[in-house]
Amino acid sequence: MKPILFLLMAFFQIADSKEIEWKRPVIIGASLSDGFSLRDFGLPFVSRRSKRLGLHHHLKANLSEKHGRILNLGSNWTFLATEAKGKYQVKKARDAEATVVFAIDYLFWYLSAEAKQRGRGFREMSRLEFFEVGLAHLATLKCPVVVGNVPDAGSSVGKVLSREQYAGTETIAKANARLAVWLKEHPNMALLDLHHFHRLASTNQEMEILGQTIPEGQTQGLYLQRDLLHPTSTGATTIVKVALDVLEKHAKN
Numbered sequence: 001m002k003p004i005l006f007l008l009m010a011f012f013q014i015a016d017s018k019e020i021e022w023k024r025p026v027i028i029g030a031s032l033s034d035g036f037s038l039r040d041f042g043l044p045f046v047s048r049r050s051k052r053l054g055l056h057h058h059l060k061a062n063l064s065e066k067h068g069r070i071l072n073l074g075s076n077w078t079f080l081a082t083e084a085k086g087k088y089q090v091k092k093a094r095d096a097e098a099t100v101v102f103a104i105d106y107l108f109w110y111l112s113a114e115a116k117q118r119g120r121g122f123r124e125m126s127r128l129e130f131f132e133v134g135l136a137h138l139a140t141l142k143c144p145v146v147v148g149n150v151p152d153a154g155s156s157v158g159k160v161l162s163r164e165q166y167a168g169t170e171t172i173a174k175a176n177a178r179l180a181v182w183l184k185e186h187p188n189m190a191l192l193d194l195h196h197f198h199r200l201a202s203t204n205q206e207m208e209i210l211g212q213t214i215p216e217g218q219t220q221g222l223y224l225q226r227d228l229l230h231p232t233s234t235g236a237t238t239i240v241k242v243a244l245d246v247l248e249k250h251a252k253n
Contacts, residue, residue, distance in 0.1 A: 020144055020247045021099035022067035027055050028089040029148075032105035032239075033074025036230045038160075050076070053233060055102065058240040071096055074105075079165070082109040083119035083133065090137040101141055102243055104148035104192055110134030111150050111175050114164045127167050131175050135182055138189070145189050146243045149176045151198030153229050160227040190246045192239070201235070202228045209238060210245060 027033050035054035056072035073089040086106065093101055111131045115123045122130055138145065150172050157166050167175070176195055183189050200207050204220040207213070214222060223235035231239060 020065075022063070022065050024068050024096055024099045025059065025063075025070045025102070026093040026096055026098035026100070027059070027070065027072040027074050027102045027104075028086075028093055029055075029074040029103060029105040030078040030108055031074075031076045031230060032108075032236070033072065033102070034076045035074075035236075036076055038225045038227055038230065053231070053236055055104070055236060055240060058233075058237045059102070059244075062237065062240050062244060071098075078109050079113060080117055081119060082113040082117060082130075083122050086110065086134055086137055090140060093141060098141070099143050100247065101143060101145040102240075103138060103145055104194065104239060104243065106138065107131065107134045107148070107175075107179070108150055111167045111172065112153075112161070112165050114162070127171050128174060128178070131178070135179070139186060142188060144247065146192050146246055147179070147183065147189050148192045148194035149179050151195050151202075151229070153198070155202050156227050156229040160229055192243055192246065194239075197223075197239070198229075210241060 033055050035050045035052065035057075037049040037053055039049055054072055055074065056070040059070055071093075073092050075085050075089070078085040086109070089106070110133060111127050113130070115125075118125070118130055122133065125133075138147065150167070152169055152172050153161055154166055154169065157163055172195070180191070183191050197207075199205075201219045201223040204217055206216040207219050220228070221232075223232060223238065224230070225232055
């Protein structure tokens with residue numbers, strides 16, 4: 001059987017089944033959220049090309065509902081100060097009274113960060129213990145939240161990740177299993193299966209997304225940049241469309 005991409009698994013079960021409110025949409029996370037392009041010869045963290053890949057642009061372009069200003073708190077610098085950045089982003093989302101939050105790559109560095117880059121007081125934790133810190137921050141958000149799980153970025157080591165920044169297949173699997181359980185305990189959260197999306201795209205397998213089939217041999221270049229981790233513009237747009245599909249299906253329940 002050919003692999004079929006089930007990019008999302010919705011866990012929205014909000015008690016009063018209210019429509020999603022788009023008054024104050026907020027994005028939190030790292031470089032996928034902020035926007036990161038490898039095509040620049042300078043610093044991709046601050047380039048215009050990178051900023052054009054920011055998820056707020058793709059969300060605005062694909063959101064048909066009337067909405068307020070999209071606040072993108074994602075930061076390319078999260079890998080250098082994961083806890084400080086992660087805690088700050090969630091606090092700012094709460095302060096902004098977010099009505100819906102996109103946390104698609106928020107948890108990535110809570111598993112992948114080098115110990116010295118987590119922050120004081122968190123360096124002695126195991127990776128899975130530090131992952132729990134990220135989950136605890138997300139748990140303070142009471143609005144609908146789309147949460148991405150952690151991709152296995154082993155193929156990106158030596159390209160954009162150091163060996164110390166790679167958690168390993170076993171640890172990633174444990175973290176994603178823990179997230180699946182945690183999501184069931186937090187009914188305002190929904191899972192976007194970024195791990196499965198990345199696995200198929202990085203190995204250039206056939207993918208089916210929102211009724212469209214992309215043949216084997218075409219998915220890697222279509223969805224991922226050459227570091228095999230960060231999305232292309234098409235990849236970012238696709239991720240946003242799937243996240244919106246999650247929310248739409250929830251609103252109909």
